[in-house]
Amino acid sequence: MPVPRLENASTPAPSPWQANANLQWAATLAVCASALVTVRPLGTSGWALATALLLPLNCLLLLARHLPARFLPDRVATVWLTVAALASAALIASAEEGTAYLFAFFLAGHAGLRLRTRPAATIAALISTLSVLVLVTGFGPGDHRTTPWIVGLTTGLPVLIGMVNRSQRQAVISTLEAARSAERAAQAEARSALLAERARIARDVHDVLAHSLAGVNMQLELADALLETGDLERVRAANAKAHSLVKDSLQQAQWTVHALREDVLPLTDTLTAMLDSSGHHDVLTITGEAREVPAAVVQNLLRIAQESLTNAxxxxxxxxxxxxxxxxxxxxxxxxxxxxxxxxxxxGTGSGMGLVGMRERVALLRGTITAGPVTEGPDAGGWRVEAEVPA
Incomplete structure (x- = not known):
């Protein structure tokens, strides 16, 4: 059965702050562009120089959120966002007009998305505190009366939005990882089933080819040896026996095809036909109440009987x-x-895998099997195979 596959199942799950990359890039570029157009004064001395230096610094610090996570582990990210909080508050203080406060909002939101709860909340509180102090005290050249102190207080609130987005994305990532784990488990199970099926086919091929060809080979060798003695009657008998074995092999091949196709065979009827074709008539004794048994039990019991008759x-x-x-x-x-x-x-030589194959078949059915010489009774000196399986 084919196993459904997830695209890029082997690639690591994306980090929360790397999701929706295009939207984040658009927002970052929009904030930087808006600040470059509106934030003033820009110059070479005094507060204008400070603004001219802080503006590109804030842009760079905001752009840094798009760096791969391997360049910004948690400790480095905490330091970077702390510096960004200070730089964004300083830009609010140095700018007389414009959208400088947007850096504080976006950096606080990204702290909630990127960092754990405690450091994210600490940075959000730092941004809000510094922004409120700047607006309340009137620090810097700007007329902060046009920007109420409540704006500074709310600069840390986007951290909550970042935390919510982080939780949602982590939940999605956990779901995807669970799906990947389920896929890997399904693939392992499918591979195990495939190997078991290959082993079953190998046993069936052994039953049909190894035994049948070994018997035909023995008869042909016998016929070849008898040709030197001139005993044509025995040569014909050996040749006829070889033909009979080939005929039996064709019948066994049909059984194998049935088994490989998972066709359900009637156990009693097929076992009787097998015995008749091998020259053993009226040797089957049935006890207990006959009933329908699972296909796997039928197939494997027939193979065990076939193996036993061939060995006999x-x-x-x-x-x-x-x-x-x-x-x-x-x-x-x-x-x-x-x-x-x-x-x-x-x-003659066999493959040596007959008894091994029988034991494997019974083990797959969680049954038991014994095989060994008969030491007493009318069959003493012979051989007995006994298999018992749940059904």
Whole structure:
């Protein structure tokens, strides 16, 4: 199943003071342009010189809020905004007219957005206090009667707006980070499912190809060896057996396709057909009340039965096989038992992954499996595989 992806999921979340960059740039440039046009006096001596120096300084301090956060960590930002508070109050004092007070408003708002609550409130109080003192005492050349002291008092209020914006943006960033974390978790889960599916396909390919080709190879080797003895009857028998194995392999390939496509197979009917095709007729014993079981249980039990029958044909040719299917209230138990060989065993090599694959299948179903020699009873000397899985 495809996993939804977030754009730029791997990039860090933006800092609160970096959001709405275009709008912030527009506001900064507007304040600077307005001050350059309206703030007076500008000259080379006295208060005019002070204004001429403080005006570009305030513009630079306000422009500094657009620097990346890595250049302005919290401590540096606190010092910068404190200096800006002093410079904005000084500009209000030195200017006779104009919009010098806008620097104080914007710097206070940015302090609320950029800094934590305590330093932001401290800087806002500093800006308000200095601005009120300038306007109340009439410090500087300007006629401050045209600018009431209440304006100076309110210069620190934008810090509250900055704090609200910071909280909102941090909430949005937290939501985005949570979504990114959920995406990463979904991707990890999808990858785990993909690896599990690859392992399942590998087991199915092993069941169909490794065993079938090993059996065909043994019969062809036998036929090749018999050709040197001139025993044509046995050569024909080995050749016929190889053809039979190929036919069985095609049937097993069909089962594998069903399993890979997640088709739900009837357990009893398919198991009976499997036994008949392998030459074991009327060897299935069913106990308990048969019922529909999950597709995963059906697929894996059929693969375990297939593996067991293939091993019996390879290691105990001619030996009788008995299969028991026991339906219990909470579990299904499959037992495959083969008696000792009645014909000569042809040497051959398997992949060595058969029992491992069976154990993996049962582990995926949270069941149990035992496999080992039969030590007593009519099948003593044979081999038994017993798997029990929840169903």
């Amino acid at each position: 044909a390879r290691h105990a040719p001619g030996g009788p096989v008995h299969v028991e299917l026991d339906h219990r209230p909470q579990h299904v138990r499959l037992r495959v038992t083969n008696a000792p060989a009645t014909r000569a065993v042809t040497n």
